[in-house]
Amino acid sequence: MKLLRYGPLGQEKPGILAADGTIRDLSAHVADIAGDAILPEGLARLAAIDPATLPVVEGSPRLGAAVGGTGKFICIGLNYSDHAAETGATVPPEPIIFMKATSAICGPNDNVEIPRGSQKTDWEVELGVVIGKTAKYVSEDEAMDHVAGYVLVNDVSERAFQTEHHGQWTKGKSADTFGPTGPWLVTRDEVPDPQNLKMWLDVNGKRVQDGSSKTMVYGVKFLVSYLSRFMSLRPGDIISTGTPPGVGLGMKPPVFLKAGDVVELGIEGLGTQRQVFVQA
Incomplete structure (x- = not known):
């Protein structure tokens, strides 16, 4: 579904x-x-x-975030080997975990606000995992029983806020509208292998990310099990699993978003998003 x-x-x-x-x-x-x-x-x-x-919904209504009531928006950093290489980082021996404020969540085609004072707003196409049953201390063999399905996520990031303002990454990930999610929650039965999905992202019509979830270092089963050791995962929680190469930070020289830019992205089987970036 x-x-x-x-x-x-x-x-x-x-x-x-x-x-x-x-x-x-x-x-x-x-x-x-x-x-x-x-x-x-x-x-x-x-x-x-x-x-x-069921009744047909007429016209072309706005789509909201594909899942409501999200209590936790958990993100995994540097989880693609080729993305880590482009940023000059080493693949971590355990997953890097940070939180994105749930107030960042918005619809897949809503405008995205560039925060005041931002100079380094960036894009990241990501596979989002939606929890459908409480997970606490679950094994990898049990992990998928706790997954409702998958969503497309743009993990919008402000790189200066993330790494130059000291402290944790959360402040560079949590601005309002920095979490476009959807268009759909695609149930697990429709995604036989989440570790083999094509992913792409365009900026102003130019393809900048063209990757696959098969280069993910820590896969979905492992992440659900791993995270459940540190916190309970509850229905509606989202795990955003990292991005393939092609982010603005990794370009030489780096390229960042400005008001008026249009970002389009998609994951095989999970639909597409389109955002116009505007100044907050």
């Missing part, structure tokens, strides 16, 4: 993408794509519904 949320910011309704490409309204069945709706039994109930029997 491809589950989604549509409507004005803060008033999103639950929907599903039908086989004919139309959005169908799920409001009569669930309040939101969040909480109980993405538990295994909740997803099973939704899977039993024939989308053709």
Whole structure:
């Protein structure tokens, strides 16, 4: 299934993408794509519904973030061997974990605000893993049972805030609108191998990232198990798993985003995003 949320910011309704490409309204069945709706039994109930029997959503509504009620937005740094190489960094012996504020989450095609004082706003196409069942001290063999599905994420970053202002990376990752998420929550059954997905990102029509999740150092199973050792993972939590090479910071000379720039990105099977960058 491809589950989604549509409507004005803060008033999103639950929907599903039908086989004919139309959005169908799920409001009569669930309040939101969040909480109980993405538990295994909740997803099973939704899977039993024939989308053709649901009301068609007319027009082209705004799409919100694909999952609601996210309590934790956990990011993994330097998790692609080729991305680590382009930035001159060494692949860490254990995953680098940092948090992105949930207030950064926005719709996949919403405008993204360049923070005041920013000189180094950057892009990162990432595979997001959505937790669908509480995970605590789970093994790698059990890990996928706790995954509801996957989302496309742009882990927008302000590099000066991230690395030059001292302290942790979070301050360079958490500005409002720095977490476009969606367009869909694609359930796990539709993604047989999350470690073999093509990923791409364009800036103003130029392809700058063209990679694959197969160069991920720490894969989805490992990350879910690893993170569950340090904190419980709960339904709606998102793990953003890192980016392939081609970020602005890695270019020679570095290239960063400015107001008016258009960023488009996608992951095989997970849809696409398009953002216009504006000055905050």
